[in-house]
Amino acid sequence: MNPIEFKRHRRLRTHPTVRAMVRETSIKAADFIYPLFVTEGENVRNPIASMPGVDQFSIDLLLKETDEVVELGISSIILFGIPSSKDAVGSEAYDDEGIIQRATRAVKERHPELVVLADTCLCEYTDHGHCGVIHGTDVDNDASLELLAKTAVSQAKAGADIIAPSNMMDGFVAVIRQALDEAGFKQIPIMSYAVKYASAYYGPFREAAQSTPQFGDRKTYQMDPANRMEAMREAESDILEGADFLIVKPALSYLDIIRDVKNHVLLPVVAYNVSGEYAMVKAAAQNGWVDEKKIVLETLTSMKRAGADIIMTYHAKDAARWLEEK
Template structure:
């Protein structure tokens, strides 16, 4: 018998049943948002080199993928389009027969229960690979807003349930909200990439979306990784302009930002578990250095604990299977 006074915290850890009883955070399939890449053509299911298990899908193979998503109980997907044609006006971003617009219509026809969210940006649709209109080596803010809003409107007209602007142009939420409301889409929510850092974790995504900048970088519109207070200013602006969700991207190195947004706002908070985070875990697991399942679940639980309501992750199907297994 100990002669010291101390707390016996281990009492609540002594069995799996007790640990489950007092567990503070849970991951469920309802927390998951699955990103998918749609491409033009037929019969295409091509694995992305730097993202094992993630693919480019043509519409016919995307249909098969969406059936698997539904069978796994994942409630929502976010679409990224990879067009064959690019031009300075990013015209395929808002074209009626653009790849994203076609994918939306197919999914909503075949799987109406899925919540379809669309990434709204111009970077993969123009040769410069930047998120707005380019003039020389300047990315024009105000001139870009019309095309960004036009893109969002085209997605909603095709059947998107939610639009998610990722461009980081100032005023884009206000521009999209005005355009949607003007066309009678007052009930469509906006999931803002409110806090998006200029991050080295995006490398594999740029390969997947064919969206690497042809010159310079994105530091004039994406945020400096050193800044935290700026994140609150960005989020404040988006809330005032009409955002319905606030996203933090990336997630893993910015859990403190997720926590600050959770404490400050009542809106749902989305954590984007980005491509670089995914690729690092996959690479380490393939080398036998870590247990993939355990690390994935611990990582995503950390995002939940930090305050995320929704986790946008390429691991969504894996996590859904883990949960079906009871882990």
């Protein structure tokens, strides 16, 4: 009987070192952006019930948290603010003495090498919870742009290294780029939430940032989860308007979109591993249903494999520790 010919793929899996030699995708702590929530007061650390391990920090405790972040080799953070008061136009977002502005100055003074991103949106600062100015029951796109531009300039003045606008207004990158340039911040890059879906995966974040809409939803400005080609149109627009990075949000249920964007553009692509994705893993791990370390590292690797150059994730600190152990 003649031998059957077949490929022996297992030859490259026989030894841990061989597997490491041929591994196509790797992740490291420097790939991560760690989201942090900043609130008013002193010595305040408010746990987020739906996101175990994630807290709101007052600025003094935020600084201690960034000490640990730097020690773990994580080189970037993004700040989300919980203001002392909210109003219809989110005025604390563009107040030079707002919570994010003060937090940014404090972090940059303590850790000048740490890259600080500022989330540029109004939803955390408006009393209605939407990402722009409300006229009737509609978010007024063009009226919102002026306030978003003011917010970006204020954040840059405070020392933010990267502006990350997440509001999904049409033209937001172009208006922010022009405002930054005219204010003397031509060197500040924009990491645009270019492809942001109206997703159910954001639920825990809205508890953390206290940004739940008080009426309606965000489907008129965030994308329909059923749409794929629309992501390419959004990405192309933001590139033309001056974006320097493109974010795809959420990540885990949108790996196909991450790959599409990566294949389509030359800019760095960022995957936002969002709060709901984090919360599901944490809940399963706390019940003993999954191995948290293995699940997290496999999930983050899938995002990198799909095409993400950078991953924004609440798992960043844990993942950095686990990668150090390997």
